[in-house]
Amino acid sequence: MSARIAVPVFPGTNSEDETLRLLRDCGGNAELVHWSQASKLARYDAYVLSGGFAYEDRIRAGAIAAHDRMMDYVIEAAASGKLVFGICNGAQILLEAGLVPGTGPIRRPTAAFTRNGPAPHFICRHVYMKLAIEPVRCAITAALPEGALVPAWAAHAEGRLAATPEHLSEIVGGGHLAFIYASANGIVDAAAVPNGSALGCAGLVNREGNVLAIMPHPERDAWNFNHLDRRESDDVLAPSGGSLLFRSFVQALASA
């Protein structure tokens, strides 16, 4: 029996279907769990928190959802070493819950993905995320090549990593900076960062390496038809680069 993956759906989540579809396409045994059935969450082996606007992003994106009953289960699962992967709104929730970078108490965040800068607006832009840690540092990235470039779409109004200088040093020193923005050729510079994120951060991992939070959406560049830069010979229905991270996640579950 393969490991069971839950995709929790909060009121306001909007990317659950494509997340579920890609997980399944990568061989994952995944299903949606709605907020009205929160108690079902105890039965799963891994959790993928998808994009959206849970609880309307009130106060700050993810702040309310981090206190939802569903997160009690996710927090407990993370502490027991189960894999937890958050994308966009899911990532914001994981930061607000204090699970990543995980350098403070639960639900007392030491960093947040907050209002974009310098322009404080929603931005929808194709980006590349570059793996900035040893692949095996995080169980979810373990099957990626070193320095992997993952194509994805940034689509958020609150994706700028913000923290005090002390906490930013902790993030760097503790090896929490999992992904940084890069251009298509792998070059890391300010032009590649869509939102003013500190450290050019696109994703963070916790100390134990079982919780990963990324802002951009690889599941929206999952098939070649999603990828504007495809070659004419590419089968449009075959997986594209964005699926690599999902595949790595599902592989980690299989080998666990």
Next chain:
Amino acid sequence: MELHAFDAAWSEHCSYKSSRRFLKNLPTSGARVLLGPGEDAGILHLGTHDGERYAIVVAHESHNHPSQVVPFEGAATGIGGIVRDVLCMGAEVIAVADPLRFGRCDDPASHESHVARGAVDGIGAYGNAIGVPNVAGDVYFEHGFDENCLVNVVALGIVNEKDIIHSYVPKGAEGWQLVLVGKATDPSGFGGASFSSLALDARDAELNKGAVQVPDPFFKNVLMRASYRVFALLRERKVVAAFKDLGAGGIVGCSAEITAHGGYGAQIELDKVNVAVEGMPPEVIAVGETQERMLWAVPPDFVPELLRVYNEEFGLPDVAYNARATPIGEVTAQRRYVLRYRDQIVMDVESEFLTGSIHDELPYTEKIYHRAAAQELPALDIQRIFPRVLAHRDVCSREPLYRRYDSVVRGRTVLPRGAADAGVLAPVPGSRLGVALAVAGNPRYGSIDAAYAAEQAVLEAMRRVVAVGAHPIGLTDCLNFGNPRRSEQFGGFVAAVEALAHAAAELDLPFVSGNVSLYNETSAGRAIPASAIVACIGSIADIANVVTPGFKAAGSALLWVGSREFVTGGSVLAELLGDKGTLPRIEYDAERAALAIMRDAIARGVVRACRVVADGGMLTAVARLAFDARAAGRKLGAEIDFGNPLCEAGGFVCEIAADSGMDVTGTLQIGTTTDAPELIANGTRFDIERLYEIWSQPLAKLYP
């Protein structure tokens, strides 16, 4: 009560009382049409996958008046309403588009700029939150819209043809329950329908705010998902039902139509309506336009299941105050529409009288437009004028605006907003089927010749869909015009409708959905530029054939495909030269030939890249193909030679492999692509990086 009910039902907004006699001339049928105008949205056959037939549901509306008064909320509720129109046909909503017309925003601090920013932010906030990608749209900035912005919205849905749900009850529906779902009814939006049919007076703006509805995309997100769940249950149990959006006219408008159009009456208990505040007068409950509400008509034995999904599984009451699914009445055999409140009958009228057609035969001045071939222009100083064309407010990059819209949520986007001339989606997961969507309607033409503008809107929307590799299958329109009670302004409307009908007949495409927005005039009695805005839907049998953006290689041939009329009238060039120019007759033989050449070339796979020629002319289209390549990291340029490369004669520029073997009859080779990052036009040399800077910057002042 009757006063308010009929005020809404018989408003221009709902009844089309002055426009209907002209609209009936639009062609609305065809092999692809499953449902023409009449219900909440039109439906077109898309294609077959795995033995199942799929259709595209499309609706097109305006939310002009509310957006002028409260731009953010007005535009947001425009998206909210159009999404419900598509949803209630049993479809999954897959895309929205937003044709926008704003006043001049040269000063980012002006009121016009406030409207232009607020409307865009409202559209983004709503669409992004509900998770529907915005894949197409356009925007123009003209003084004619300074006091009357246009916010048109289009939405697409995908549905298995077996699962279409209608907006009226079927035969045998006597005794069915009417179940209101959504937010608690509140006093917002009271009088919205008749408000939309008034000319705006700045002094009344404050007063009118009460008529604008309050958007709640967070709630809508949940309402949509719960409704998808109900669709699945109806499929499973093979239950037939009717579903309709509550729009103009609120509970009365919706419940009267859903029953009367099936040949039945209705009895509604207003006391059963879940309200947000106690003590609302019955007429406010009955016709108020609180957003995020819909009405089901279902057999009584399905009611418990319906209530369970909305109220428990998706917990509507926990998501918004007193939101829920509530039975409020039933379908009756007598064709009477009866409202009860506190044990009294507060209204009892013939259903047909309330929903039936009323007519208002307003006089109009017949418009005769002068069409003439363009005169030779004096030799152009391309070096000086082309950068000004690229920086022009109607030509420069729209990216600062549309990057505020999520164009890729749901993971089905093939061509996102701005990547090409039309948006493309793969709407059926796992299938190669694609759907393309584009909009058009050039107000610079509209201020000269309402009929020419309407015909070109049809042609340009079609060209855009063809340019990405799709087959046009249907059209929608939104007719935004001035005051029908001024015969001169109404004449423009009449001419435009005739022109739309003519173009659609010549090009053999049906209109399947549409909307009319009148009274777009200033307090001084000046109408907006005639604005027949058209959307075109295209089908794609295999998304592998979609033309991807930008030049692909050096040494390709650049072909011009299109009419050879040199149109300078209404062009950006003419404006910059201070000349109005003339507009020619449209030669449909040439237009049909051009569309056929492009479709054939794309089908045979020889087109490497393509852009339509529109605002800014041919040279702008060539520059954009170079910009598109630049975005993909390909440093390619072009050298072309073409009479007047800035005239806006509609057509296509495409890149074809030099050895493609394509039959080039009917096309004109205007140049080749090069591996130098420069554009050479009629011997004048431009640096592409520099051109890109000029083109990409201007709107960033308005949308930082």
